[in-house]
Amino acid sequence: MIIKNYVVNDMYEAMVLIKQELGNDAVIVSKREVRQKGFTGLFKRKMLEVTAAIDVTAKQGSGIVKRMDAAPYIPPQEAVREVTAVQQMESKTTEDLKEEMQQIKSIVQRLMEKTDATSEKTNMDEIKNLMIEMDFHTVVISDFEQYCKERSIKSDSINKSVLMDFIEERFKEKVKAMDVGGRIKTFIGPTGVGKTTTIAKLVSNEALVNQKSIGLITIDTYRIGAVEQLKIYANILGIPVKVVFSPEDLPEAIESFKDKDLIFIDSTGRSHKNIHQLNELKSYLDQCEDMKIYLVASMVTKNIDFIKTIENYKKIGFDSIILTKFDETYSTGNILNAGYFTDKPISFICKGQVVPDDIENATKDILLKYIWGEVK
Ligand SMILES: Nc1nc2c(ncn2[C@@H]2O[C@H](COP(=O)(O)OP(=O)(O)OP(=O)(O)O)[C@@H](O)[C@H]2O)c(=O)[nH]1
Ligand SMILES: [Mg+2]
Structure with a gap:
């Protein structure tokens, strides 16, 4: 079993790389948005981290192993030990392989969940990014934060519908529409x-x-x-x-x-x-x-x-x-x-x-x- 991480711009790029390096039988185990590392990464747009896996044992002799030799595999550190243990198993049936695949999926899933839990990303951040994309002034964005605070809406339960309620409420209060006439x-x-x-x-x-x-x-x-x-x-x-x-x-x-x-x-x-x-x-x-x-x-x-x-x-x-x-x-x-x-x-x-x-x-x-x- 081989697992590989790809940090790419979009899913299409990931699919091309996965197909090229792991072959048609590779499966995508997970994907998530990540920032590029380092301080400057904060100012760059988010990338997509896609994890793909391929069952090499089942495919030996099919040419995939050769491709993997050409592009050496660097798996996520915590997964290495468990993956290696799985790779060392001998004489596998199809059922065994399916089970292995499930195990690997859950290992990667656990790793991903762990990373997400410790990252600083919250729903409030996502909604604020959306507000920036919509070109709201910082005064409006600060008002939205205050609005959520006053209603004791927790950061992780802030979503688009909270934002829409806020926009509608403020729009009704603040925006006027009519012609002022005049000769x-x-x-x-x-x-x-x-x-x-x-x-x-x-x-x-x-x-x-x-x-x-x-x-x-x-x-x-x-x-x-x-x-x-x-x-x-x-x-x-x-x-x-x-x-x-x-x-x-x-x-x-x-x-x-x-x-x-x-x-x-x-x-x-x-x-x-x-x-x-x-x-x-x-x-x-x-x-x-x-x-x-x-x-x-x-x-x-x-x-x-x-x-x-x-x-x-x-x-x-x-x-x-x-x-x-x-x-x-x-x-x-x-x-x-x-x-x-x-x-x-x-x-x-x-x-x-x-x-x-x-x-x-x-x-x-x-x-x-x-x-x-x-x-x-
Ligand atoms: N896409 C788009 N273009 C517009 C719109 N209104 C005006 N334009 C274009 O914007 C350009 C400038 O339009 P003007 O009416 O000359 O703008 P102005 O404010 O009078 O410009 P100045 O007198 O030079 O200050 C022209 O190419 C217009 O066709 C609009 O609603 N949408
Ligand atoms: Mg003019």
Whole structure:
């Protein structure tokens, strides 16, 4: 009997190695996730440790022994003695061999159980890793630990359903979803998150479906091509566009659209890290008291930057959030992250580049479905 351990990336890799080294008759005795050894292993992803066994006695002369000679066997230390004893048994019947196989299985099983019991891995760790994968902010993860503590849920009984209860409870408390309306709507946010595209989607729906008269203003004279980008959409829809070069000129442009049902204002993308640029943007926003300000943020942004964006844009003020690029991510933690860091509602969800289709009104039901991954 030969037992061999393989530390591999996945089951497929294990199967290839086992077949190559032990042959087709090898059986997989156990598998478990392990971290690579050493300090740096903590920062690497988990590997799979697969233990396979083959009954050599039964296969002597079949070529498998030869292969084993080429790849010497190094069994788990504690198993060696017992395995060797089994190997030394003479004249075995098929029944004997089956029994041996059972013995070996239980030896390896015991070894595995022992290792698992002494390892630091707990269910809480696994669930926290899942939360990290979902891109929850550390504040949300700490809150989950506190939530479990308050309910005296032991670490080893924490599972996905505890996490789902927690998410649902906090989601209901913290996340709001509704449009904030307003006749004058300004769209602000970091570069490239989809401000202009979102305006095009909303304007198309308002003009074509709701038959509203609309005026467009852009204060984005910073980026080459930005004005043309907005004008392309405006021309298709037959909507007038005004370009504003300084904050003082904004009231006049708004006034010129006094006969319009709705006014949409596009702005230059600004990094949350650049306070000077944010203040410059604020000087435009200060020109009009009754505008609704939509912060556009991408779901693809990692949680730390997403929250910093909310925090820094709070300084210049906004009324609502539009989340874009749902189609580009599987990590939906930012929905709940937003609820922890602002009491402003989420108004729209954007899920693609297509104007006007890839946008929908945010509702709590839809947002929760996105968190559970039910919305594709
Ligand atoms: N996949 C995907 N792409 C999007 C979405 N919204 C916008 N985009 C794309 O993102 C890119 C940037 O979009 P813009 O609308 O120009 O972004 P912006 O925020 O106006 O950019 P700046 O004005 O440069 O700050 C374009 O290629 C859009 O088609 C979305 O929901 N999903
Ligand atoms: Mg733009």
